[in-house]
Amino acid sequence: MDKKSFPQFAVFYLDLTCYNVPTTYIYLVKIYKEGATIFMTNNSFYLNEIWSRTLESIGTSGRVDNFVFDNFYKESNLVDLNEKKALISVASFIHKTLLMNEIDLISTTLEDILNAPTKLQCDIILEKDLTRFVDNTNEVNIIESMDESFDSSPLREDRTFENFIVGDCNRESHSAALACAYNPGNLFNPLFIYGNSGLGKSHLLCAIGNYVKKNEPSKKVYYTDSNKFVDNVVNSIKLGKIDAFKKYMYSIDVLLIDDIQFIAGKEKSHEIFFSIFNELVNNRKQICIVSDRLPTEIKGLEDRLISRFSSGLSVGIDSPEFETSLAILKLKMSNSAFESRNIDEEALSFIASNFNRDVRQLEGALNRVLFYAIEFQKDDGKIRFDTATNALRGQVLVSDKSGITVRKIIKCVSEYYGLTKQQLTSKTRTKNISTARQIAMFMCRKLLDLPYIKIGEEFGGRDHSTVMSSCEKVEKQSKASGAYLQALNEIEKIIKS
Ligand SMILES: Nc1ncnc2c1ncn2[C@@H]1O[C@H](COP(=O)(O)OP(=O)(O)OP(=O)(O)O)[C@@H](O)[C@H]1O
Known part of the structure; x- marks a missing residue:
C-alpha cells in the first residue's frame, strides 16, 4: 500500500458461519495515516436477518401475548451487535419499558439464533436517541455511545453571573x-x-455551568438535582447498567448537584455517589453542591459523605437586604414583559422591605403588583406606592400575623429570665444565662426552622455544632423535668402572643 496518499480504502470480509448466518459480512474501511474508520458495511442486511429470525422464534414460542407481540416486538429493530452486546431500537418509551421487562427472553432467544458461545447483554434504545449516534457513513460505535444517554436536569441558560445581583447576603457564595x-x-x-429556599443557590449552580460551557466548551458539564441522580442510580441498577453509569459520571469535568439533601436515607445512592465523588475530586474535576442546610445538618446522610462535603469550601447565602432586594426588583422589571411599565421607587421600596425573606417571594410580590396594575389601574399607567400596597394588602398582613423573629425570641426569653438581650447573645457561660440562651436557640429552631448556622450567627457568632447541642440539651431536659417543660411552654406562648 502506498503510505503517502491517504485516505485509502480496503474491503474486509467477515466469516459468520459460526453464527449460522449465510450472509457475507462486508466492511469497507477508510484508512487514514493515523488510523481507520468503517466507511460502509452491509451490517443492516445481516442484522435484519438475525432479528427477523429472533422475532419469529419469540412469536412462535407461545411465551408472548399476540397483541403485545404485534404492537411492541414487531416495531423493534436490531441496530448493532458484537460478540458481547446487542442493541435494539424501539419507537417510544412505552415500547422500551415493556421490552426491558422481557429482556431475558429476548437475549436468550438471540443467543440461540446466533448460537452464541457466551452470554449476550441486550440494551434497548429509543430510535430518537439512535439518530444522534449514526450518520450515513458510519454505523459503528453505537453501543459505546449509548452511555451518553444518562439524563441530566436542564441547565437553565437564563441563569448566569451577569444577571445575578450581588449584595452582602450572597457576596461570598457568588465569589x-x-x-x-x-x-x-x-x-x-x-x-x-447552603441557604434557605429561593435565595439563588440553583441560579449560582446554573451560572457556573453556563460559564464553563461558554468559556471551556470542551469540558463536560453535568447538572442534576439529587432526585434525578437517585432515579438514574435506581434505573441503572434495574437495567444492569450501573457500571456504565459510573463510567459516564467519571468522565464529567464539572458536576453540579442541586438540593443534595434529598439524597438522605438513600443508601445505594450514597455508595455510588461516594465513589463518583472520590474519583472526580482525585482527578481534579470540579464538584459543586447546593443544599438548604449544612452537610452536618442533613439528617440521614452518611458520615463519610458529610466529611467529604465539608472537606472543600462551604458558603452560606442569606436573605437579601434592602438594597440588594431593590436591585433585584429593578433587574426583574427590566427583564420582564412589563419593562415599559413605569413603577415608582416608593412602590419598589415597599416591596423590597416587606417581601425580602427570599428572592422568590420578591418576584411573586412584584408580579402581583404588575398584574394588579393591569387589572385595576385606570390612571396614567404609572405604578405608585398605593397601587403596590393595595395589591399586596392581604399578603403583608399574613406575614405580619405570625410576627415571630429572632429578635422577638431573644427579647421574650431574656425578659422571662430577667436578663438583658446582650447577656443572651454574649459569651458568658454562667448557668442561668446558658440555660436561657439554650432555650432561645431552641425556640429559633422550633418556631422559625432556621438553620443551625444562622442561629449561631444571631447568638454572637457561635458554631453550628454548639447550637445543635444546645437544642438537643433542651429537648432532653424537657423530657426529664416537668417544671422545665412547663417553663418552655410558657415561653413559647409568650413568643406567639
Ligand atoms: N441575587 C440574585 N439576582 C437575581 N436573581 C436572583 C438572585 N437570587 C435569586 N434569584 C432568582 O430567584 C429565583 C429563585 O432562585 P433559585 O431557584 O436559585 O433559589 P434556590 O435557593 O435554589 O431555591 P430552592 O432551594 O427552593 O431550589 C430565581 O428566579 C433566581 O433567578
Whole structure:
C-alpha cells in the first residue's frame, strides 16, 4: 500500500458461519495515516436477518401475548451487535419499558439464533436517541455511545453571573462560585452552597455551568438535582447498567448537584455517589453542591459523605437586604414583559422591605403588583406606592400575623429570665444565662426552622455544632423535668402572643 496518499480504502470480509448466518459480512474501511474508520458495511442486511429470525422464534414460542407481540416486538429493530452486546431500537418509551421487562427472553432467544458461545447483554434504545449516534457513513460505535444517554436536569441558560445581583447576603457564595467556574477543579473542591429556599443557590449552580460551557466548551458539564441522580442510580441498577453509569459520571469535568439533601436515607445512592465523588475530586474535576442546610445538618446522610462535603469550601447565602432586594426588583422589571411599565421607587421600596425573606417571594410580590396594575389601574399607567400596597394588602398582613423573629425570641426569653438581650447573645457561660440562651436557640429552631448556622450567627457568632447541642440539651431536659417543660411552654406562648 502506498503510505503517502491517504485516505485509502480496503474491503474486509467477515466469516459468520459460526453464527449460522449465510450472509457475507462486508466492511469497507477508510484508512487514514493515523488510523481507520468503517466507511460502509452491509451490517443492516445481516442484522435484519438475525432479528427477523429472533422475532419469529419469540412469536412462535407461545411465551408472548399476540397483541403485545404485534404492537411492541414487531416495531423493534436490531441496530448493532458484537460478540458481547446487542442493541435494539424501539419507537417510544412505552415500547422500551415493556421490552426491558422481557429482556431475558429476548437475549436468550438471540443467543440461540446466533448460537452464541457466551452470554449476550441486550440494551434497548429509543430510535430518537439512535439518530444522534449514526450518520450515513458510519454505523459503528453505537453501543459505546449509548452511555451518553444518562439524563441530566436542564441547565437553565437564563441563569448566569451577569444577571445575578450581588449584595452582602450572597457576596461570598457568588465569589466562590465564580472562582470555581473560572478555574474548575483547582480551587475549592467541593464547593458547598447552603441557604434557605429561593435565595439563588440553583441560579449560582446554573451560572457556573453556563460559564464553563461558554468559556471551556470542551469540558463536560453535568447538572442534576439529587432526585434525578437517585432515579438514574435506581434505573441503572434495574437495567444492569450501573457500571456504565459510573463510567459516564467519571468522565464529567464539572458536576453540579442541586438540593443534595434529598439524597438522605438513600443508601445505594450514597455508595455510588461516594465513589463518583472520590474519583472526580482525585482527578481534579470540579464538584459543586447546593443544599438548604449544612452537610452536618442533613439528617440521614452518611458520615463519610458529610466529611467529604465539608472537606472543600462551604458558603452560606442569606436573605437579601434592602438594597440588594431593590436591585433585584429593578433587574426583574427590566427583564420582564412589563419593562415599559413605569413603577415608582416608593412602590419598589415597599416591596423590597416587606417581601425580602427570599428572592422568590420578591418576584411573586412584584408580579402581583404588575398584574394588579393591569387589572385595576385606570390612571396614567404609572405604578405608585398605593397601587403596590393595595395589591399586596392581604399578603403583608399574613406575614405580619405570625410576627415571630429572632429578635422577638431573644427579647421574650431574656425578659422571662430577667436578663438583658446582650447577656443572651454574649459569651458568658454562667448557668442561668446558658440555660436561657439554650432555650432561645431552641425556640429559633422550633418556631422559625432556621438553620443551625444562622442561629449561631444571631447568638454572637457561635458554631453550628454548639447550637445543635444546645437544642438537643433542651429537648432532653424537657423530657426529664416537668417544671422545665412547663417553663418552655410558657415561653413559647409568650413568643406567639
Ligand atoms: N441575587 C440574585 N439576582 C437575581 N436573581 C436572583 C438572585 N437570587 C435569586 N434569584 C432568582 O430567584 C429565583 C429563585 O432562585 P433559585 O431557584 O436559585 O433559589 P434556590 O435557593 O435554589 O431555591 P430552592 O432551594 O427552593 O431550589 C430565581 O428566579 C433566581 O433567578
